[in-house]
Amino acid sequence: MKIKPIHPHIDETAAHIRSRTIALYGILTLFFILVLFVESDKPVLNFFNFSLLAAFLLISLLIIGIRKKSRSLHEVLCSLSRRSDEYDLYFNSGIDMLCITSKDGIIIRLNPLWEEVLGIKHSELEGKNFFDQVHTDDRENATSEILKSIDNSVHAFECRCICKDESYRWIRCRFLCHSESIYIAGCDITEYKESLSDMTEKCEFLRKQAEAAFASAIETRVEKQDDIQPLSDSSNEVRIPDPSVDNTVNMPETAERVIFDYDGLLRRLMNDTVLVRTILDIYIQDIPVQVETLKKYFHSDDLQKLILQAHTIKGASSNVGAEEIRQTAFSIETAGRRGDISSVPDLINKLEMQLRDFLDYMATRLKTLHQ
Amino acid sequence: MKSLIVEDEIISLTILEKLLGEFGPVSGAVNGNEAMKLVDDALASNDYFNLICLDIMMPEMDGHTALKKIRMLEEQNNLPSEKSTKIIMTSALNDFDHIRSSYANLCDGYLVKPIDKTRLRLELRRLELI
Numbered sequence: 001m002k003i004k005p006i007h008p009h010i011d012e013t014a015a016h017i018r019s020r021t022i023a024l025y026g027i028l029t030l031f032f033i034l035v036l037f038v039e040s041d042k043p044v045l046n047f048f049n050f051s052l053l054a055a056f057l058l059i060s061l062l063i064i065g066i067r068k069k070s071r072s073l074h075e076v077l078c079s080l081s082r083r084s085d086e087y088d089l090y091f092n093s094g095i096d097m098l099c100i101t102s103k104d105g106i107i108i109r110l111n112p113l114w115e116e117v118l119g120i121k122h123s124e125l126e127g128k129n130f131f132d133q134v135h136t137d138d139r140e141n142a143t144s145e146i147l148k149s150i151d152n153s154v155h156a157f158e159c160r161c162i163c164k165d166e167s168y169r170w171i172r173c174r175f176l177c178h179s180e181s182i183y184i185a186g187c188d189i190t191e192y193k194e195s196l197s198d199m200t201e202k203c204e205f206l207r208k209q210a211e212a213a214f215a216s217a218i219e220t221r222v223e224k225q226d227d228i229q230p231l232s233d234s235s236n237e238v239r240i241p242d243p244s245v246d247n248t249v250n251m252p253e254t255a256e257r258v259i260f261d262y263d264g265l266l267r268r269l270m271n272d273t274v275l276v277r278t279i280l281d282i283y284i285q286d287i288p289v290q291v292e293t294l295k296k297y298f299h300s301d302d303l304q305k306l307i308l309q310a311h312t313i314k315g316a317s318s319n320v321g322a323e324e325i326r327q328t329a330f331s332i333e334t335a336g337r338r339g340d341i342s343s344v345p346d347l348i349n350k351l352e353m354q355l356r357d358f359l360d361y362m363a364t365r366l367k368t369l370h371q
Numbered sequence: 372m373k374s375l376i377v378e379d380e381i382i383s384l385t386i387l388e389k390l391l392g393e394f395g396p397v398s399g400a401v402n403g404n405e406a407m408k409l410v411d412d413a414l415a416s417n418d419y420f421n422l423i424c425l426d427i428m429m430p431e432m433d434g435h436t437a438l439k440k441i442r443m444l445e446e447q448n449n450l451p452s453e454k455s456t457k458i459i460m461t462s463a464l465n466d467f468d469h470i471r472s473s474y475a476n477l478c479d480g481y482l483v484k485p486i487d488k489t490r491l492r493l494e495l496r497r498l499e500l501i
Contacts, residue, residue: 268487275389279382286381311428315463316382318485 020065024058097171097186105130105146108181117171117188119164130184135160135168142173149177158189259354259361261321277366283320284362290316291348291355294332298344306344307336313351324354372500373413374398374422377406377437379429383461386486387424394501395421403432403440410441410456414448420456422500425478427462427469434460435469438476457498461486 031054091098097113107126115122118133125133134142138159145157154176160168170193171186269275290313297305310333317326328351335343372395378384379401391397398420400406406423413419423441427434438458445455459480460473470481480494495501 264485268485268489269386270488272389272488275386278389279385282385283382305430308428308430311463312380315380315426315484318463319380319382319386321485 016069024061094185097184097188099130099184099186101130101182101184103177103180103182105143105182114186117163117169118161130182133161135162146175146177146182149175152176152178161186258323259358260365261323262365265321279320280362280366283316283322284359284366287313287316287322287325287355288359291351294351295348298341298348303336303339303341306341307333310336322358325351325358328354372421372495373418374424375400375406375409375420376424377401377403377429377434378424378426378461380426383426383484383486387461387491390486390488390491391422391424394495402429403434403437406437407432407440407444410444414444414450419450419454422495422498423456423458424461424482425458427460427464427473434462435472435476438473438478442477457500459494459498 091109092111094111094113097117098111099107099114100109101107107128107130110122110125112122114120114125118125120133131139131143138157142157142159145155149155154174156172156174158170158172161171163169168190169188170190172189173184173186175182175184177183265276266273290309294306294309294313297309310329314326314329314333317323317329328347332344332347332351335341335347372391374391374395374397376384376387376391376397377400378387384399384401388397388399398409400409406425410420410423425434425438429437432440438460441456441458457479458477459482460478461482461484462469463484465483473481479498482490482494492501
């Protein structure tokens with residue numbers, strides 16, 4: 001099995017064995033010297049015997065120690081080999097385009113995905129500068145991102161990388177600068193970029209279409225304001241024949257009038273009848289004042305106040321469900337916005353008539369509501 | 372939920388006051404100037420409004436101007452984004468330009484009148500106010 005790196009644990013273990021052996025030798029030498037001087041009778045024989053015994057013990061201990069250490073060394077080497085295999089497997093089979101470069105950008109190692117995406121052989125890329133593969137327009141941004149990055153924190157940039165056929169692929173690169181190397185994990189985002197650009201164009205087109213449609217709808221509504229039919233056909237709405245006031249502002253003879261949409265009001269307020277009664281009471285008291293104010297602004301030629309007042313009547317009537325009054329107020333507001341107030345006197349007459357009808361109707365209806 | 376209703380029309384004001392009153396104290400203002408004063412006071416006392424319902428067409432200061440000024444005030448007071456007031460435009464104007472410019476001025480929602488309790492509640496839920 002080929003083991004490329006030398007793990008620092010191996011050196012540590014070897015040094016440990018050496019130091020243990022030297023210590024053992026030292027202890028035994030001291031022991032011999034002690035025996036030599038302490039034993040007075042037949043020192044040579046005693047020394048010889050003890051030396052043999054000591055040598056035997058020393059060799060035994062060394063063999064035991066070496067076996068033990070060689071076993072742990074073997075384990076370390078196996079673990080390193082396994083890690084190296086895992087690293088190779090991870091590097092070569094990842095879904096990201098992995099690349100390790102030197103601090104200067106020289107490519108040290110790449111995984112096969114780069115070849116797959118760019119179409120350039122692995123061997124051709126190794127040893128080249130990574131930034132030479134980046135589109136000239138993106139190079140400055142890519143290098144500046146690398147330069148301003150802080151060690152051990154992940155940063156990112158997007159760039160176009162040159163392919164073998166001189167086309168480009170958009171790559172989003174996350175990178176980390178560590179020690180003397182740059183670790184890059186790239187992802188091919190070309191399709192995403194293309195669809196994003198397509199989507200932006202479509203959004204812009206739709207926005208223009210929507211604007212045109214709104215403008216057209218508003219224009220049509222303004223033009224046809226006098227012909228607007230009542231919107232609701234709820235059974236609780238009150239429909240009475242429309243007395244003729246003026247042909248310019250009158251609804252068609254066949255049309256039915258929606259004075260008050262009680263069902264709609266109840267639905268909007270989630271059947272809160274107390275609130276319904278409260279706002280109807282307020283509306284009945286307030287709306288005649290609002291209409292008088294509208295007339296006053298019209299006679300004082302204050303166009304902005306006239307528009308604002310008509311808008312207020314429209315909003316209040318809309319909230320209450322006084323559909324006829326809302327429509328006429330809207331017509332006055334629109335006429336004011338157009339700057340053509342020739343129809344406003346007739347519309348005000350119509351509004352007053354509708355208000356009278358509404359109040360007459362509500363005088364009887366409120367009795368029922370208050371019960 | 373502390374709410375402010377900026378509305379010059381009494382029916383809308385009454386309905387909103389009733390509907391929002393279920394969720395906490397409600398204050399009212401009849402134009403943008405009054406609203407600005409209330410928002411300014413609230414920011415000064417660190418007792419921000421959680422919600423502002425803002426009409427667009429109002430006398431003195433309209434809703435668009437008020438919206439811009441409220442966001443500026445929040446920025447000047449370095450109010451963190453999570454504490455910034457949710458602003459719902461409540462208007463009878465339903466044209467694209469008003470809706471677009473409201474969102475451009477950083478409103479959080481847009482409700483077209485007539486006021487509908489269900490729609491209002493859905494909007495409050497969407498904004499995580501209730």
